Amino acid sequence: MHEEFTIPSKDFSVAGEASSKIKRILKQLNVPPQRIKQIIVAVFEAEVNVIAHSYGGKVLCDIEQERVLIDVIDTGPGIEDLDLAMTEGWSTATSEVREMGYGAGMGLPNIKKSCDELKIYTKKGDHTHISMRFTL
Amino acid sequence: MKLKEILECVDGKLVWGESHLEDEVIRGFASDLMSDVLTILEDDILLITGLSNNQSIRTAEMSDITNILLVRNKRPSQNMIDMAKELNISLSYTPYSLFKTSGLLYAKGLKPVY
Ligand SMILES: Nc1ncnc2c1ncn2[C@@H]1O[C@H](COP(=O)(O)OP(=O)(O)OP(=O)(O)O)[C@@H](O)[C@H]1O
Ligand SMILES: [Mg+2]
Numbered sequence: 001m002h003e004e005f006t007i008p009s010k011d012f013s014v015a016g017e018a019s020s021k022i023k024r025i026l027k028q029l030n031v032p033p034q035r036i037k038q039i040i041v042a043v044f045e046a047e048v049n050v051i052a053h054s055y056g057g058k059v060l061c062d063i064e065q066e067r068v069l070i071d072v073i074d075t076g077p078g079i080e081d082l083d084l085a086m087t088e089g090w091s092t093a094t095s096e097v098r099e100m101g102y103g104a105g106m107g108l109p110n111i112k113k114s115c116d117e118l119k120i121y122t123k124k125g126d127h128t129h130i131s132m133r134f135t136l
Numbered sequence: 137m138k139l140k141e142i143l144e145c146v147d148g149k150l151v152w153g154e155s156h157l158e159d160e161v162i163r164g165f166a167s168d169l170m171s172d173v174l175t176i177l178e179d180d181i182l183l184i185t186g187l188s189n190n191q192s193i194r195t196a197e198m199s200d201i202t203n204i205l206l207v208r209n210k211r212p213s214q215n216m217i218d219m220a221k222e223l224n225i226s227l228s229y230t231p232y233s234l235f236k237t238s239g240l241l242y243a244k245g246l247k248p249v250y
Contacts, residue, residue, distance in 0.1 A: 012189075012190075012191060013190065015191060015194060016191075016194035016195075016197070016198065019198060020194070020197060020198075023197075023198070033200065034177070037177065037198070037199060037200055038177075040198050041174045041198055041199065044174065044194075044195075044198045045171060045174065048170075100189065100191050101168060101169060101170040101185075101187040101189070101191045101192060101195070102169070102170055102171065102191070103169070104169035104170075104171040104172050105171075106169075106171035106172060106174070106175065107171050110171055110174055110175060
């Protein structure tokens with residue numbers, strides 16, 4: 001099953017809509033609730049990062065018999081130092097983003113903890129592509 | 137603790153979710169930072185927060201949290217109430233600060249997450 005969601009930049013009123021829909025699908029497929037929570041936390045963090053830090057992008061979701069593949073691809077501006085960005089507590093969130101409840105610098109570390117396989121392509125001046133795999 | 141006991145303890149008012157008043161809440165987690173909340177894997181949590189916008193509801197949805205308590209008299213907007221209804225999450229508020237609310241509930245036996 002393949003699903004695609006467009007994620008805007010800066011519009012927090014829709015933050016979580018894609019993750020919410022994916023969550024509903026996993027529920028319908030009777031994936032255990034604890035597993036759904038792990039998957040969805042990672043998807044939600046990546047979705048919010050697109051809204052908070054990028055020019056917008058999309059979430060691609062492929063659900064197969066034994067695994068879930070999620071690709072979150074934005075249109076820039078890319079991350080300058082990925083090791084730093086992966087560090088717990090490191091954040092460049094603006095005050096607008098903080099007012100919305102984000103900017104703890106925990107998103108990427110949370111994503112890393114939650115997925116079975118994580119690949120990240122990013123480069124300053126280019127886009128960011130987060131590819132996550134979860135076994136069911 | 138039951139949600140109704142929690143509300144009595146902090147002079148809280150329920151805005152939506154009467155069916156949750158008998159919910160057995162085991163732990164409390166107080167934060168205005170949503171990724172902090174998203175690290176929690178335990179169930180039956182009360183989210184205590186000063187963040188009164190729809191992101192607190194979204195975060196609760198993602199982490200399967202079904203009870204939210206807003207501090208410092210922050211009344212939820214109609215939009216938040218609508219979302220809470222749709223997701224079956226109870227919404228309450230207390231006049232007390234995040235610190236006082238957490239202190240009172242901790243003293244009454246609500247457990248911490250970490
Ligand atoms: N899609 C992205 N595009 C550009 N920069 C990003 C992107 N995702 C993350 N970053 C950068 O990496 C930093 C760390 O991201 P992370 O998700 O860990 O924390 P945060 O978004 O700042 O806060 P939190 O996720 O805890 O609310 C961000 O502050 C930002 O500088
Ligand atoms: Mg983030």
